[in-house]
Amino acid sequence: MNLKVEKNKDMEETSAKEIAEIYKNQRTFFASQETKSIDFRLQQLKKLKKAILQYEDKVNKALWEDLHKSKEEAFLTETSLLIEELNYHIKSLKKWSQPKKVGTPLQIKPSGSKIYFEPLGIGLIIAPWNYPFQLTINPLIGAISAGCCAVLKPSPDTPNVARVIKEMISEFFPSEYISVVQGGKEANQELFKFPFDVMFFTGSPGVGKTVMKAAAEHLSRVVLELGGKSPCIVDKAANLKIAGKRIAWGKIINAGQTCIAPDYLLVHKDIKKDLLAEISKSFEEMLGDNIANSNHYGRIVNPNAMNRLMKYLDGDIYYGGKVNLEEKYIAPTILNNVKPEDEIMQEEIFGPILPVMEFEEIEQALSYINKNEKPLALYYFGKDNGADQVLRETSSGGACINDTLLHVANHKLPFGGVGNSGMGKYHGKESFLAFTHERGVVNSTTKLDIPLKYPPYKFFGLIKKIVG
Structure with a gap:
């Protein structure tokens, strides 16, 4: 049985005329040079922090309505990350934005060389529905910090959060500086x-490929934060109790609708039985015996996603598998004895279903991972020497050793994908740089004019010696 899919008739649609006006006004405002002032940027970062704190209750309510996300989870995965990111930018912006002196080759001295950091201009930020507040506002912090204007496009799949974002931004910022566009694919195309x-x-x-094609038409810089099938390896020497709890936690956050959730489990065959028991026990320790009634377990975003996920529930269900169509609820589910050719292994799951495959030697697990697209995240549970091998012989956007998800919470680490899981990075200084052009400048003195560079190159032999 499939859920009926209905278009959200209450969702506001920004017209093509309004979008054109927004873009025109932002071009004019950016040309005024006002956004380039460091004092201006700091004021706007502080204003955004005030806005988030003032709107926190409304955001929490909207997240509950759209995703059944508890206020505790909303704080941990949305609001707190933004506040920490803002604090870091406010503290560091003056240092980041200072021209950086770099070395100058002998053959062009006595000139000096510096890197200047200038805003790119106007940024378009298109956000997803799974962390709809955090993933709209987090890139905005980088845009403000860099001195850019920004157009935000929240996801229509979480309409309540989208409306709160529009209300918050409209109250605190003029539209010629930061504006929100609402709508679906038609708005994107405009x-x-x-x-x-x-x-x-x-x-x-x-969809990232569609964005990249659109960016290519204008030769716009593009940052793509995508996803993929992030593997979780549990080796023979892992602490199974800790591994079970941390894997379960990584899978139930936002009902598994997380781009860096453990997508599938690769576990040593000798410990599989004990590990699966620990994961199952951890589900119930965190969410209770009746998970459907837990206030700390989310719901699937919409009927389309429900219909897609339910087709995976025909396999060997070790744990879970319960579904409530009306509530858009899927219990945390473990699928045992999964094979690489199974349908669930062909695309990112993006839900609370954990397929399990086993291995005898770690090389088997690494070989499987390397045959597929590079994932956004990779998780390994085991000893340090095993972790070193896994990191050395695989590639992923980011990774955690003996944990899941936590790398996204450190704003001093770059966050981004590689290959099919994305390009470009952000968080912390990388967010500032994502919206910044690093401009190389050579400053030459007029008090001295060394003739080496001029025709007829009388000192060519000397130049070759210097360069060589």
Whole structure:
């Protein structure tokens, strides 16, 4: 049985005329040079922090309505990450934005060399529905910090959060500086008509390709934060109790609708039985015996996602598998004895279903991972020597050893994908750089004019010696 899919008739649609006006006004405002002032940027970062704190209750309510996300989870995975990111930018912006002196080759001395950090211009930020507040506002912090204007496009799949974002941004910022566009694919297509200086997209690889094609038309810089099938390896020497708890936690956050959730489990055959028991026990320790009634377990975002996920529930269910169509509820589920050719292993799951495959030697697990697209995240549970081998012989956007998800919470680490899981990175200073052009400048003195560079190159032999 499939859920009926209905279009959200209450969702506001920004018209093509309004989008054109927004873009025109932001171009004019950016040309005024006002956003380039460091004092201005700091004021806006502090204003955004005030806005988030003032709107926290409304955001929490909207997240509950759209995703059944508890206020505790909302704080941990949305609001707190933004506040920490803002604090870091406010503290560090003056240092980041200072021109950076670099070395100058002997053959062009006595000139001096510096890197100047200038804003790219107008940024387009297209956000997903799974962390709809955090993943809309987090890139905005980088845009403000860099001195850019920004157009935000929240996901229509979480309409309540989208409306709160629009209300918050409209109250605190003029539209010629930061503006919100609402709507679905049609709004995206209108936005793609304009030559934004940077397009920042978070979502699926499929839609990421569409964004990249649109950016190519304007030669816009593009940052793509995508996803993929992030593996979780549990080796023979792992602490199974800790591994079970941390894997279960990584899978139930936002009901598994997390781009860096453990997508599938590769476990040593000798410990599989004990590990699966620990994961199952951890589900119930965190969410209770009746998980459907837990206030700390989310719901699937919409009927489309429900219909897609339910087709995976025909396998060997070790744990879970319960579904409530009306509530858009799927219990945390473990699928045992999964094979590489199974349908669930062909695309990112993006839900609370954990397929399990086993291995005898770690090389088997690494070989499987390396045959597939590079994932956004990789998780390994085991000893340090095993972790060293896994990191050395695989590639992923980010990784955790003996944990899941936590690397996204450190704003001093770059966050981003590689290959099919994305390009470009952000968080902390990387967010500032994502919206910044690093401009190389050579400053030459007029008090001295060394003739080495001029024709007829009388000192060519000397130049070759210097360069060589």
